[in-house]
Amino acid sequence: MIMKNTRPENSKKHPFYFYIILVSIPIFVLFFLEAGLRIFNYGFSTDQWIEITNNKLILNPEIAYRYFHKTSGIPYPTRDSFNKIKSSNSIRVFILGESSTAGFPYSPNGTFSKYIKKRLLLNYSDKNIEVVNLSMAAINSYTLLDLMPGIIDQKPDLIIIYAGHNEYYGALGVASNESLGNSRTLVKLMLYLNRFKTVQLIRNFIDSITSLFRSDIPQTGILMQRMVKDQLIPINSEMYYDGINQFQNNLDEIFKMTNGAKIPVIIGTLTSNLKDQKPFISSNVTNYPTANEIFNKAEKMLSEKKINEADSLFEYAKELDLLRFRAPKRINSIIKELGKKYNYTVVDFDSIFKALSPDGIVGNNLMSDHLHPTLFGYKSMGKIFYDEVMKKNMFPMPNSKLSNEEQNKYIFNNYSFTQLDSTIAQFRLFILKNSWPYNLEEQNINLLYEKIPRKDFTDSLAFQVIKDELSWELAHRKLAERYLHDSNIDGFVKEMDAVIDQFPDEIAYYKIMAGNLVETSNFNLAEPYLKKYFEIMPDAFCTKWLGIINLNKKKLKDAIFYLQKSLEFNSGDPQTFYNIAGAFALSGNYKNSLEYINQCLKIDPNFEGATNLKKELETIIAGRNN
DSSP: OOOOOOSOTTOOOOOHHHHHHHHHHHHHHHHHHHHHHHHTTOSSOOOSEEEOGGGEEEEOTTGGGGTOSSOSSOOOOOOOOEESSOOTTEEEEEEEESTTTTTTTSOSTTSHHHHHHHHHHHHOTTSEEEEEEOOOTTOOHHHHHHHHHHHHHTOOSEEEEEOOTTTTTSTTOTTBTTOOOSOHHHHHHHHHHTTSHHHHHHHHHHHHHHGGGSOOOOOOSOHHHHTBSOOOOOTTSHHHHHHHHHHHHHHHHHHHHHHHTTOOEEEEOOOOOOSSOOOSSOOOBTTBOOHHHHHHHHHHHHHTTOHHHHHHHHHHHHHHOSSOSSOOHHHHHHHHHHHHHTTOEEEOHHHHHHHTSGGGOOOTTTBSSSSOBOHHHHHHHHHHHHHHHHHTTOSOOOOOOSOHHHHHHHHHHOOOOOHHHHHHHHHHHHHHHTSTTTSOSOOOHHHHHHTSOOOSHHHHHHHHHHTTSSOHHHHHHHHHHHHHHTTOHHHHHHHHHHHHHHOTTOHHHHHHHHHHHHHTTOHHHHHHHHHHHHHHSOOHHHHHHHHHHHHHTTOHHHHHHHHHHHHHHOTTOHHHHHHHHHHHHHTTOHHHHHHHHHHHHHHOTTOTTHHHHHHHHHHHHHHHHO
8 A cells, every 4th residue: 555645735844044043043142132131230240250450360259149138148258369360480289178178257357278378479489379168158169169270270289178067058068948959960060050040031930920828937047047958967868868969979070170280189087066066956865875875975975084085976966966067977078089089188187176175076276166166276277287288398498497386376366357357257156156057046146146246336346247247458547547536546547457468469559558558657667657658559648758768777779769750640740850859869879869959849839848948958069079
């Protein structure tokens, strides 16, 4: 039987290019939509790096929007900057991690990265030191994985990692409010798509529609509480292993990238408060004792000086804690295994902190809460990381003449950490330790704020900082202004030093510091800030005053150099002409001196002292001619 062709006679097959056009139309629409959204700056910035002054880059302050979509009050990274184009004499170190690496509760200037930078500056005065802390609170290994390609593009000489506590509740963690499930493929796809503003537009449209059918409940509590979706994660449960596997797979992929780029990595094992932190949530789990039961046994063993038994039991109690803010010990095993696999240096902080603790058990001696170190603990971490860098000969031979012990003592004593910082940390810890999960009862955060005592101006500034009503840097500047108003120059310098130490490339802070010190006649104090000001962005002011200071010190060659530079910026300042005339006169070059004093009088015929100086110069020159 012969089958007849059933295609209608008037139908025809479309040419191949028709299908290409058909597929291309939505692609072009999406392309132009994305381009338009970027041109009109829709939503948040999706770029990893943004440029600030002087061809410097920082991590995009809005980068956390890639990882947080449901949580209010997202974290922000510090503004550590580095050159857009890496110079040949740079030492560039990127530091990655979570809230501990970000220095909570002492952030931004209480971090261990601060110690590392200060030691490098001390030992490599001829190098451009760039220590860039990219850490943020409430993130985990997914963020590190997402940032890594962009980090590798910047050609760091070393990457330092201290992370792993947030695999369950951090952004995209398996038990987080921001979770996208257990599929790494899906999560990585979304991380990629989140870079596009078209995705933001679609998400915002969906949110606006769904909001019409729900009654939003304002998010309350600290970030730590807002991030948690599934509180109870029993030991050896499916979710327990999901978090561990997530960390292992992400870290393995991170190391593959860095290893392929031949970038050295140092990673630290995690440590936490065992002795002085009771389990947050203790309950019966099949085949296991309760966390509190084991913790109580550990305390009993410790009281009986059975140290080894106590240490093991404290560790076990942490493992049984159903609320997993402290990483399981399996995380440390993974760090060691992958470090060995890729031949990367592993710093065993878990063991080192135990060795630094009474009875060999970490407690409040080094921990400010359940896992964030004290300021001394952070400084110690910085020292330990730095010593490991030197031991592995990762950088050239240091040029400092100070011994290691002298360097360490100097850094510990010069951390640019003020009473304001201490008060901010104290207030942060008060809120943390009176909120969930330290207090499992529902707490009104505003009532907690009202319980914070505020005795003076410093307290009021710290209070505004923890409530996000005032930035950290502006608080220091306001306190500096108060000290200046009260003629407390030491206090003014100390507060501004803290800001400059954190933002060493911000010319505005050198202008504030130098300008006020000059105005109050503290010229010797002003000089180093004027020099740094000159290095970053020279202008008529800093060159003029560097010239005057050197003139007063009888450093005539330097004085003339700076004063001539000042005239290049502003050729209409009679005082600069007068001072450079004086510098030439003191150096015996009366002809040049007379030329400059004539310029001074041309601009201001009544400039004080100029007429007398001119007469003296003319007399000297006339006498020489005779």
